[in-house]
Amino acid sequence: MSARRPGRPEETAEPEPTGGRANGLGAAGVGVTLAGVLVNGLAYLVPVLAARRLDPADLSALATALGLVAIVSVPGLGLQLAVAVHHARHGTSDTRRLTAVTAAVCAGSLIVATPLLVAALDLPVEVPALLAVTTAAIVLSARSLGELQGSQRFLRLATGMALLAVGRYGGVIAGLLLGAGLTGALAVGALTAALAPAVLARLARAPGRPSTAPRLTTAQVVAGCGATLAMLVVSYADLLLARQLLPPSGSAAYSVGTVLSKGALWAPQVAAVLALPRLARGDRRSRTVALTVTGTCGLVLVLASTLAGGLAFRLAGGPAYAHLGRYAPLFAAIGALYAVVFVLLNDRLAAGVRWAAAPLWVGTAGLVTVAATIRPRTVADLLLAALGTAIVTTLIMAVTARRPPGAAPAIGPG
Secondary structure, three states: OOOOOOOOHHHOOOOOOOOHHHHOHHHHHHHHHHHHHHHHHHHHHHHHHHHHHOOHHHHHHHHHHHHHHHHHOHHHHHHHHHHHHHHHHHOOOOOHHHHHHHHHHHHHHHHHOHHHHHHHHOOOOOHHHHHHHHHHHHHHHHHHHHHHHHOOOHHHHHHHHHHHHHHHHHHHHHHHHOOOHHHHHHHHHHHHHHHHHHHHHHHHOOOOOOOOOOOOOHHHHHHHHHHHHHHHHHHHHHHHHHHHHOOHHHHHHHHHHHHHHHHHHHOOHHHHHHHHHHHHOOOHHHHHHHHHHHHHHHHHHHHHHHHOHHHHHHHHHOHHHHHHHHHHHHHHHHHHHHHHHHHHHHHHHHOOOOOOOHHHHHHHHHHHHHHHHHOOOOHHHHHHHHHHHHHHHHHHHHHHOOOOOOOOOOOOOO
16 A cells, blocks of 8 residues: 555645644644653653652552553544544544544443452542543543644644643642642542643634545544554563563563663654654655654664663663663663654554554564563563564564555555
8 A cells, every 4th residue: 555646535635724834844843842741741740749748558549540541541542643644634524423432431441440440459439530530531632632633733732732731640740739649639630631622622623614524433543542552562561571570670670671662662753743644645755754763763862872871771760770781772772663663553554554553463462472481580581582572573564564656545444
């Protein structure tokens, strides 16, 4: 499959009059990057502040609660991806019903699972309901973020990302600062998060004639959700295996190393964000540029880790882990490879490729099989298995992502 030829009916959707390409990719890239820094900074500040404001039991409960929100709201990331691709290809269409259904399913799952969560995770009975409100707000907001990304209004997208982060984490931070405790902080967080969808919907609103574009389908949303889930699973599988297979000291060391992996994975993601709308319209040059930027960023980070591995581990985990600096380039290489995989995955989804995320599931299954067979007991052994998996997954993705020029991408589940 390949890029569309200019002038096909599916591509005639007019760009949104607000913002748009006039913003310039340079300013857009800076804006999205700064928004990403804010999102990650606020997410990091919550546990840091909670460690100083809550007792150990409540601190653990808060970390568990935030983890549940991150997991259950994954369909929101898939929804944003699907909306962005659909909007870029067809223009504005009505996605409200699918968005509402997705949000209801995500939030409802927490409500239904309340007895299990309370018993298994020792959470206060009111916490799942508060998390459900936050989750619903995140998923509902994803629709607006997808519309902004698909219409290439990147500065507004950056603003929307920042507003959602403030709503999602700002209330929890305020509750902690006010001494509201675990439940109080989550309640304030749910309240501020609930304000975000309406604000983002207004931000994403654009004047224009009524849309005649086809509706976004359930299959497209499921494809986006599946791809997002696959990316998270394959990039976190080694960390989970370290918890199971390595002794406590080795597991701790490996978790510090994965900070470098995640940094190399997410640092260049602005390239994928900016490229996605053009990929949806079959612009092969955008894929080349995104891959070049992502690969170059990864190479720089690997080289930096080679030269200053001890410092990298010291910054990530403290002086006790500085002696593991020789492993830093390998951890960075894993993240850099998966960053390339992420760009290729976006390209396949934008082209409407069926089973776009299959290579990622294959890679995950391969890593689990290898780990179960050789049962690594050291950081080095598991690290080599994870690096090999990243290399193989990237190669498979690169081969399957090749599309002969001139063919129009099929629209269907990914």
